[in-house]
Amino acid sequence: MGEILKLGFVLMAVALLAAIALGFVNSRTEPVIREQQRQQRIEAMMQVAGSLSETVPAEEMAYDTLDIGANPYAAVDESLTVARFSGPADGPLGYTFIAYGKGYSSTVQTMVAVDLSGTVTGATILFQQETPGLGAKCEGGWVDQMIDKTAESCSVVKDGGGVESITGATITSRAVSESIRDGLEAMESEGLFGEGGER
Amino acid sequence: MSLAAVFTNGIYRENPVFKLTLGMCPFLAVTTSVENALGMGAASTFVLLCSNFLVSLFRNVIPNKVRIPCYIVIIATFVTLVDMVMNAYVPALHKSLGIFIPLIVVNCIILGRAEGFANKNPVMASLADGLGMGVGFTLAMVLLATFRELLGNGTWLNVNLLGQAFRNQPLLIAILAPGAFILMGFIMGTFNILESRGGER
Numbered sequence: 001m002g003e004i005l006k007l008g009f010v011l012m013a014v015a016l017l018a019a020i021a022l023g024f025v026n027s028r029t030e031p032v033i034r035e036q037q038r039q040q041r042i043e044a045m046m047q048v049a050g051s052l053s054e055t056v057p058a059e060e061m062a063y064d065t066l067d068i069g070a071n072p073y074a075a076v077d078e079s080l081t082v083a084r085f086s087g088p089a090d091g092p093l094g095y096t097f098i099a100y101g102k103g104y105s106s107t108v109q110t111m112v113a114v115d116l117s118g119t120v121t122g123a124t125i126l127f128q129q130e131t132p133g134l135g136a137k138c139e140g141g142w143v144d145q146m147i148d149k150t151a152e153s154c155s156v157v158k159d160g161g162g163v164e165s166i167t168g169a170t171i172t173s174r175a176v177s178e179s180i181r182d183g184l185e186a187m188e189s190e191g192l193f194g195e196g197g198e199r
Numbered sequence: 200m201s202l203a204a205v206f207t208n209g210i211y212r213e214n215p216v217f218k219l220t221l222g223m224c225p226f227l228a229v230t231t232s233v234e235n236a237l238g239m240g241a242a243s244t245f246v247l248l249c250s251n252f253l254v255s256l257f258r259n260v261i262p263n264k265v266r267i268p269c270y271i272v273i274i275a276t277f278v279t280l281v282d283m284v285m286n287a288y289v290p291a292l293h294k295s296l297g298i299f300i301p302l303i304v305v306n307c308i309i310l311g312r313a314e315g316f317a318n319k320n321p322v323m324a325s326l327a328d329g330l331g332m333g334v335g336f337t338l339a340m341v342l343l344a345t346f347r348e349l350l351g352n353g354t355w356l357n358v359n360l361l362g363q364a365f366r367n368q369p370l371l372i373a374i375l376a377p378g379a380f381i382l383m384g385f386i387m388g389t390f391n392i393l394e395s396r397g398g399e400r
Contacts, residue, residue, distance in 0.1 A: 133348070
């Protein structure tokens with residue numbers, strides 16, 4: 001009986017020390033990590049927003065955010081939040097949003113810029129943990145293929161769209177292009193494109 | 200055994216991958232590129248050093264009957280610490296290694312060395328063993344990753360070596376999971392042949 005108590009006590013002490021160390025480091029690193037992620041999002045947003053206009057640089061644009069009722073990414077985010085960018089003199093230019101697509105081993109997040117006609121003007125991968133050497137290649141130049149796609153053409157060639165899949169990583173390619181398409185369709189149904197964009 | 204002998208032991212005579220056949224899961228999973236192999240090797244070596252150090256330091260305090268749960272707690276704590284610190288202060292490295300770090304917990308090389316070496320040897324020897332095993336593991340991964348990246352992608356450390364024509368039509372299987380097993384088989388076979396020849400002389 002005494003031995004069991006002693007063993008239990010040692011285990012508890014080891015676990016307690018580990019918990020204290022982890023708790024301490026976590027309390028120090030968590031705010032840094034969160035701030036970094038926020039920073040990364042803003043950086044990516046400004047980067048893709050630059051493609052909305054040839055004349056106005058992203059830094060001079062102003063943006064406000066809209067919550068969209070229909071949310072195609074209900075599984076990962078509470079609502080679909082779209083940032084509406086406008087130039088200093090020329091009214092709304094377009095929108096940016098984050099598309100979430102379920103890939104092979106992670107939920108791929110893509111920051112997308114789309115103009116008022118519903119055509120993608122820029123996209124960059126925010127987060128992915130796909131297979132290195134295969135799906136992870138979506139982070140390179142591949143995602144630039146999304147430029148000039150609309151809801152109709154934003155799917156892989158195999159499915160009748162205009163996006164060439166990454167060799168050996170059709171699941172990732174589908175996840176990215178279809179998640180963007182879903183976002184475009186949700187914004188379309190909210191009347192954000194065409195004349196509605198001026199509202 | 201001198202410290203240098205303990206160190207080189209992990210690199211060749213008791214190479215964790217080719218001789219002890221430990222740590223197969225990360226060995227096969229992350230060797231799709233040389234860059235990943237180096238990153239995973241560095242992270243594993245760091246955790247090996249830390250866990251060997253602590254296990255050796257407390258080898259007379261931890262009761263024999265509960266040593267395995269204690270080692271696991273120590274290893275898992277270090278891996279989580281590495282993960283959090285890297286995420287906060289070197290986000291670029293964390294981004295490219297992100298998925299591999301939690302994998303280190305289940306790398307049996309680390310538990311194997313805690314159990315097989317650090318709990319019966321003094322601190323300095325355990326550190327040398329951790330470093331040697333870590334370097335041996337890294338070299339083994341780089342070797343396999345060299346073949347896989349070269350055949351499957353035409354590059355080595357992202358440098359294009361085999362020309363664009365090859366890159367457009369690479370031997371994709373080398374990067375996919377079956378290729379890892381096939382190439383590992385060839386490498387291990389070569390090692391065994393070399394060793395048996397060496398024995399005859």
